[in-house]
Amino acid sequence: MQVDVKVNGAPESHDVEPRTLLVHYLRDHCGLTGTNVGCDSSSCGACTVHLDGEAVKSCTIFAVQVDGRSVTTIEGMAAADGTMHPMQEAFHTNHGLQCGYCTPGMVMAATSLLEEIPDATEAQVREGLEGNLCRCTGYHNIVKSVLACAKGSEK
Amino acid sequence: MTTTEPSPEAVEEERPIGFGRLLRKEDPRLIRGMGKFVDDIQLPGMLHLAILRSPMAHARIVSIDTSAAQALPKVVAVITGADLAEKGLAWMPTLSNDVQAVLATDKVRFQHQEVAFVVAEDRYSARDALELIDVEYERLDPVIDVRTALDADVPVIRDDLEGKTDNHIFDWETGDEAATDAVFDSADVVVSEEIIYPRVHPAPMETCGCIADFERVAGKLTLWCTSQAPHAHRTVYALVTGLPEHKIRLIAPDIGGGFGNKVPIYPGYVCAIVASLVIGKPVKWMEDRTENLVSTGFARDYVMKADIAATKEGKILAVRTDVLADHGAFNGVAAPVKYPAGFFGVFTGSYDLEAAYAKMTAVYTNKAPGGVAYACSFRITEAVYLVERIVDCLAYELGMDPAELRLKNLLKPEQFPYSTKTGWVYDSGNYEPALRKAMEMAGYDELRREQAEKRERGELMGIGVSFFTEAVGAGPRKDMDILGLGMADGCELRIHPTGKAVIRLSVKSQGQGHETTFAQIVAEEIGIPPEDIEVLEGDTDNTPFGLGTYGSRSTPVSGAAAALVTRKVRDKAQIIASGMLEVSVADLEWNKGSFSVKGDPSKSVTIQDIAMRAHGAGDLPEGIEGGLEAQICYNPENLTYPFGAYICVVDVDPGTAVVKVRRFIAVDDCGTQINPMIIEGQVHGGLTDGVGMATMQMIAFDEDGNCLSGSLMDYLIPTALEVPDWETGYTVTPSPHHPIGAKGIGESATVGSPPAVVNAIVDALKPYGVRHADMPLTPSRVWEAMQGNHTPPI
Numbered sequence: 040m041q042v043d044v045k046v047n048g049a050p051e052s053h054d055v056e057p058r059t060l061l062v063h064y065l066r067d068h069c070g071l072t073g074t075n076v077g078c079d080s081s082s083c084g085a086c087t088v089h090l091d092g093e094a095v096k097s098c099t100i101f102a103v104q105v106d107g108r109s110v111t112t113i114e115g116m117a118a119a120d121g122t123m124h125p126m127q128e129a130f131h132t133n134h135g136l137q138c139g140y141c142t143p144g145m146v147m148a149a150t151s152l153l154e155e156i157p158d159a160t161e162a163q164v165r166e167g168l169e170g171n172l173c174r175c176t177g178y179h180n181i182v183k184s185v186l187a188c189a190k191g192s193e194k
Numbered sequence: 195m196t197t198t199e200p201s202p203e204a205v206e207e208e209r210p211i212g213f214g215r216l217l218r219k220e221d222p223r224l225i226r227g228m229g230k231f232v233d234d235i236q237l238p239g240m241l242h243l244a245i246l247r248s249p250m251a252h253a254r255i256v257s258i259d260t261s262a263a264q265a266l267p268k269v270v271a272v273i274t275g276a277d278l279a280e281k282g283l284a285w286m287p288t289l290s291n292d293v294q295a296v297l298a299t300d301k302v303r304f305q306h307q308e309v310a311f312v313v314a315e316d317r318y319s320a321r322d323a324l325e326l327i328d329v330e331y332e333r334l335d336p337v338i339d340v341r342t343a344l345d346a347d348v349p350v351i352r353d354d355l356e357g358k359t360d361n362h363i364f365d366w367e368t369g370d371e372a373a374t375d376a377v378f379d380s381a382d383v384v385v386s387e388e389i390i391y392p393r394v395h396p397a398p399m400e401t402c403g404c405i406a407d408f409e410r411v412a413g414k415l416t417l418w419c420t421s422q423a424p425h426a427h428r429t430v431y432a433l434v435t436g437l438p439e440h441k442i443r444l445i446a447p448d449i450g451g452g453f454g455n456k457v458p459i460y461p462g463y464v465c466a467i468v469a470s471l472v473i474g475k476p477v478k479w480m481e482d483r484t485e486n487l488v489s490t491g492f493a494r495d496y497v498m499k500a501d502i503a504a505t506k507e508g509k510i511l512a513v514r515t516d517v518l519a520d521h522g523a524f525n526g527v528a529a530p531v532k533y534p535a536g537f538f539g540v541f542t543g544s545y546d547l548e549a550a551y552a553k554m555t556a557v558y559t560n561k562a563p564g565g566v567a568y569a570c571s572f573r574i575t576e577a578v579y580l581v582e583r584i585v586d587c588l589a590y591e592l593g594m595d596p597a598e599l600r601l602k603n604l605l606k607p608e609q610f611p612y613s614t615k616t617g618w619v620y621d622s623g624n625y626e627p628a629l630r631k632a633m634e635m636a637g638y639d640e641l642r643r644e645q646a647e648k649r650e651r652g653e654l655m656g657i658g659v660s661f662f663t664e665a666v667g668a669g670p671r672k673d674m675d676i677l678g679l680g681m682a683d684g685c686e687l688r689i690h691p692t693g694k695a696v697i698r699l700s701v702k703s704q705g706q707g708h709e710t711t712f713a714q715i716v717a718e719e720i721g722i723p724p725e726d727i728e729v730l731e732g733d734t735d736n737t738p739f740g741l742g743t744y745g746s747r748s749t750p751v752s753g754a755a756a757a758l759v760t761r762k763v764r765d766k767a768q769i770i771a772s773g774m775l776e777v778s779v780a781d782l783e784w785n786k787g788s789f790s791v792k793g794d795p796s797k798s799v800t801i802q803d804i805a806m807r808a809h810g811a812g813d814l815p816e817g818i819e820g821g822l823e824a825q826i827c828y829n830p831e832n833l834t835y836p837f838g839a840y841i842c843v844v845d846v847d848p849g850t851a852v853v854k855v856r857r858f859i860a861v862d863d864c865g866t867q868i869n870p871m872i873i874e875g876q877v878h879g880g881l882t883d884g885v886g887m888a889t890m891q892m893i894a895f896d897e898d899g900n901c902l903s904g905s906l907m908d909y910l911i912p913t914a915l916e917v918p919d920w921e922t923g924y925t926v927t928p929s930p931h932h933p934i935g936a937k938g939i940g941e942s943a944t945v946g947s948p949p950a951v952v953n954a955i956v957d958a959l960k961p962y963g964v965r966h967a968d969m970p971l972t973p974s975r976v977w978e979a980m981q982g983n984h985t986p987p988i
Binding site for chain 2 (some may be wrong): 056058059063066067070071072073074075076077078079080082083085112113114116117123127130131132134136137138139140141142143146161164165166168169170171172173174175176177178179180181182
């Protein structure tokens with residue numbers, strides 16, 4: 040069936056099986072492979088994207104459910120001129136990633152978290168990222184990256 | 195020489211020419227979602243492969259009917275073990291000279307073993323077809339309990355091996371049994387404990403997978419693969435498939451974490467290769483999370499009887515152990531051939547002993563194969579856990595502070611190089627300053643006072659100490675090989691005419707940041723800025739041969755190779771410079787990026803000038819060829835021995851037995867530091883592994899051999915909530931034999947932290963008279979320990 044989604048501001052329209060997961064719609068049909076699959080069961084958060092501005096795990100939502108809606112993926116976070124989003128920049132300067140597999144999902148979850156709680160504390164960041172697993176960083180520098188973007192942090 | 199503080203330059207300088215806190219070169223593509231992982235690669239006409247797995251742990255295959263699956267639209271092929279057997283491909287060698295079934299032909303030997311595969315036009319159709327394959331099994335009794343695997347009446351798992359009448363794999367021993375027994379017989383104090391390191395799984399965020407693309411006209415196979423060891427794997431695939439090695443190109447693109455999980459050869463890879471050979475199209479296989487957890491390389495699974503002997507004053511005299519090792523249904527451990535138990539022989543730890551002895555028996559069970567993985571440094575995790583736990587048991591019996599007991603027994607700096615009682619030569623160490631530093635960072639005495647006060651009030655607070663020595667950087671080719679392949683690493687450096695460079699490595703980063711650190715090594719040695727140095731790895735057609743990244747060997751082996759190949763290029767550059775400056779080679783001095791005439795710094799040439807001259811027109815000094823490049827193969831003379839002191843502080847809720855890791859202090863010494871930022875990051879990750887293993891992670895089975903840990907809902911790994919802000923520090927004791935003095939750090943924290951966490955929890959439970967409790971210390975298991983009925987996890 041035809042599924043129309045605005046992805047990173049641009050219209051996408053693809054004829055897909057009704058059971059197609061959003062993450063596969065994005066990866067296999069839109070060619071946006073920045074969103075990764077880590078567990079297929081919404082445990083790990085690697086596939087986190089923004090749906091109408093809110094973080095969702097794209098491995099447990101069907102593409103048809105987002106027909107007519109707006110999705111932002113990691114590829115849509117940088118500015119039009121290529122400048123990285125402040126959260127992306129913070130992950131770089133705070134060494135918030137190692138293998139980089141969980142990173143797109145982390146960045147999407149973290150930006151959504153700060154949208155909700157702009158002046159998040161360390162405890163709120165840790166709680167807010169509980170649904171996103173990382174096996175390399177021990178979370179230390181991820182938390183540091185997010186706190187660097189929180190309101191009231193010293194820039 | 196040991197320094198305990200970083201040089202000011204290393205900290206201050208944000209963009210150093212050589213060593214220091216350089217931000218990572220690989221970050222921008224990964225942060226933007228532009229990394230290229232295996233599953234991101236789409237090839238024209240690519241097909242998808244899915245694997246049918248056994249629901250039973252031990253069963254005879256009576257029949258397989260694939261007709262309904264074959265008839266499903268979009269299905270291209272359905273292949274069973276019998277089909278593979280016709281091609282002689284039903285079995286493959288493991289990294290331990292055993293064989294493993296690619297697809298089961300006679301029996302299935304563990305739950306989720308590979309039975310058949312489907313190739314279809316898309317990934318959903320391939321999965322659909324699996325449901326339509328009808329397999330009839332005849333159930334056999336499974337062998338699940340490692341303790342009974344050698345009993346006379348149990349089924350023989352590996353009846354495929356000619357003449358096999360039991361489930362025994364090997365016996366192994368190290369040390370002097372008689373001398374050790376003699377020390378034990380006359381010791382004041384002997385403490386014994388059964389210590390279990392349960393089965394765990396590395397669970398990298400990216401699961402395993404590959405794309406096999408066989409081009410019939412060229413006769414060449416390209417394999418994009420989640421591989422930590424591209425060159426070794428290419429050789430194995432040549433042996434398995436019969437394809438000539440030069441007609442196989444293995445590309446390991448970005449890898450989403452490895453931790454040893456991407457070292458073994460898995461049946462899925464071979465299935466994809468076979469499918470592409472047969473069908474002539476590219477075939478992708480990506481396992482899902484459950485497949486990753488239930489079928490690929492697990493880690494540990496050691497039952498260890500440990501004894502320690504000491505004087506009543508607390509001088510440790512000897513350590514002894516008897517180990518039962520569960521290797522699963524096929525012996526697929528990745529370890530040097532002469533070391534079937536990996537480097538478990540360093541179980542004597544960081545102490546000066548009179549004697550030591552270990553013996554081990556490895557057995558088959560009806561569980562997934564593996565054993566050496568998860569940042570274990572070839573079983574040093576088990577060794578360190580054993581000695582650090584039994585030392586704490588000794589402290590308990592002697593009524594001594596565990597830090598005090600360790601300080602009394604640590605090796606002294608003047609004893610290095612130190613030959614252990616089991617034949618290992620520790621290259622360098624200065625242990626006491628590391629432990630003292632950790633105690634100072636922790637505020638150890640104050641913590642003990644706080645603990646005493648809390649105990650008065652009935653609160654449970656624990657302080658755990660561990661001190662570890664690792665042996666990493668396998669290894670000297672006289673002693674170490676895997677499947678006959680020596681563990682030396684090639685390396686090639688080319689300086690382009692404009693003074694930019696490319697270094698080609700045999701290792702493969704899975705997140706360790708090689709593109710940054712290897713550029714820093716070259717930069718340090720030849721003065722070219724890191725941003726002008728391209729680091730190439732993970733492509734067997736474009737890199738020299740070497741054994742790959744695991745066992746913390748990249749820096750000790752390939753890092754040494756990188757430094758030495760750069761020095762070789764610099765030596766040539768010096769000769770060319772002598773011609774350019776018209777002085778003798780001996781009259782030149784090196785200023786990290788340029789040669790100048792001794793005593794006349796105004797006369798100098800930069801490495802970039804020299805590179806242009808090397809490639810340009812005009813004469814070069816006699817006997818010197820054009821170009822500026824070199825290749826070497828580095829054979830390490832010894833392993834390197836990083837060490838560290840860890841202190842963990844926990845609070846245990848007396849009402850719920852929930853453990854909270856409040857603080858963790860880690861002081862590591864990995865010799866010369868290339869990039870302290872990356873070192874700290876790797877330590878953070880390893881400490882998180884330690885908390886995970888100590889408090890929640892375990893791959894469990896029921897008595898029928900059903901794996902109970904097949905999802906991230908059942909196999910728990912730490913989130914940001916369960917770990918504290920890590921407190922790291924370091925000392926620097928360079929390796930005397932490594933060209934830049936570096937030792938390797940990737941696995942130190944995973945090795946050293948589990949005993950610190952367990953020691954802390956057991957310490958918290960001291961008021962309940964608990965001396966030992968086995969991982970994973972989940973609330974229910976801690977509660978049992980508090981009630982005095984703690985049972986082993988297996």
